[in-house]
Amino acid sequence: QKEVEQNSGPLSVPEGAIASLNCTYSDRGSQSFFWYRQYSGKSPELIMFIYSNGDKEDGRFTAQLNKASQYVSLLIRDSQPSDSATYLCAVNARGAGANSKLTFGKGITLSVRP
Amino acid sequence: EAGVTQSPTHLIKTRGQQATLRCSPISGHTSVYWYQQALGLGLQFLLWYDEGEERNRGNFPPRFSGRQFPNYSSELNVNALELEDSALYLCASSLGGGGTTQYFGPGTRLLVL
Numbered sequence: 255q256k257e258v259e260q261n262s263g264p265l266s267v268p269e270g271a272i273a274s275l276n277c278t279y280s281d282r283g284s285q286s287f288f289w290y291r292q293y294s295g296k297s298p299e300l301i302m303f304i305y306s307n308g309d310k311e312d313g314r315f316t317a318q319l320n321k322a323s324q325y326v327s328l329l330i331r332d333s334q335p336s337d338s339a340t341y342l343c344a345v346n347a348r349g350a351g352a353n354s355k356l357t358f359g360k361g362i363t364l365s366v367r368p
Numbered sequence: 369e370a371g372v373t374q375s376p377t378h379l380i381k382t383r384g385q386q387a388t389l390r391c392s393p394i395s396g397h398t399s400v401y402w403y404q405q406a407l408g409l410g411l412q413f414l415l416w417y418d419e420g421e422e423r424n425r426g427n428f429p430p431r432f433s434g435r436q437f438p439n440y441s442s443e444l445n446v447n448a449l450e451l452e453d454s455a456l457y458l459c460a461s462s463l464g465g466g467g468t469t470q471y472f473g474p475g476t477r478l479l480v481l
Contacts, residue, residue: 288469297458297472298411342411344470355424356401356470360410 257281258345260359268367273330275362277343280324286346287319287326291339292361298342302328333366340364370395372461372473380479381449389444389476393461399423400442401462401470402434406455414457417442418464446478454480 259278267273275289286305290298304310304317304326316329326345330337343359373392381387393400402414413426417436431447440461446453456477460470 286468290472297456297475300469300471303469355413355416357413358403358411 257357258343258359260341260343260362262360262362264363264365266365266367267333269333269335271333271366273333273337273364273366275328275330275341275343275364276325277327277345277359278325279343279345279357281345282321282324284321284345286356287317288344288356289315289317289326289328290342290344290358292342293339301341330364333364335366335368338364338366372459372471374457374459374473374476376476377474378477378479380481382481383449383451385449387446387449387453387478389446389457389459389478390441391443391459391461391473392441393459394471397461397463397471398440399462399464399468400436400440401460402442402444403458403460404428404455405458405475406452411458415444449480451480454478 257280288303289301291301292298302317304319307319307321310317314331318327340361340363342361344356375390399418401416403411404414405411415434416424420436434444436442456475458475459473462468462470
């Protein structure tokens with residue numbers, strides 16, 4: 255079973271719509287959850303992180319975490335063409351002792367149509 | 369405040385050669401991570417260094433190695449290069465170790481011919 259799974263997409267939405275990106279994880283003990291955005295040919299940049307169950311909002315972005323169902327999602331409101339990128343979900347997967355690591359999903363490509 | 373820096377931006381090598389990639393973390397960050405991102409694949413964790421020690425290693429052969437210097441900068445060495453080593457190599461740094469927020473550098477694009 256993959257540790258962090260994202261639907262491969264691509265996901266296409268019209269400008270102004272809400273884009274919903276989902277991610278599931280296998281390690282029930284995971285504690286930290288991150289969303290990164292990666293433009294083609296560039297490195298990932300952090301959008302949001304979330305630690306607690308529920309919603310966390312930052313501007314047009316909302317991260318949602320449900321530990322019982324083991325999923326984390328990212329909502330992008332009023333999507334803009336500049337939001338077109340690959341979105342990576344990352345989870346703190348516990349390892350031996352304190353050597354936990356961040357595990358990334360393969361990412362989902364979002365395309366916002368003008 | 370300067371972000372994570374990496375050098376070189378591009379590197380071209382031939383099979384069997386060695387490659388050395390360098391990374392400087394954000395000031396104050398003690399942890400450095402290395403990832404490989406091959407075309408069409410996700411980020412694959414390579415190595416994690418913290419306070420000069422290797423803390424964790426991904427599922428890569430021993431010819432991938434590295435070290436962290438007293439100033440927390442790091443280098444990644446890839447010996448006996450193979451064609452499939454061609455990828456974007458990303459370095460990230462964080463304040464602490466483990467699952468704390470990681471910030472990425474611009475990457476080094478390695479091409480093995």
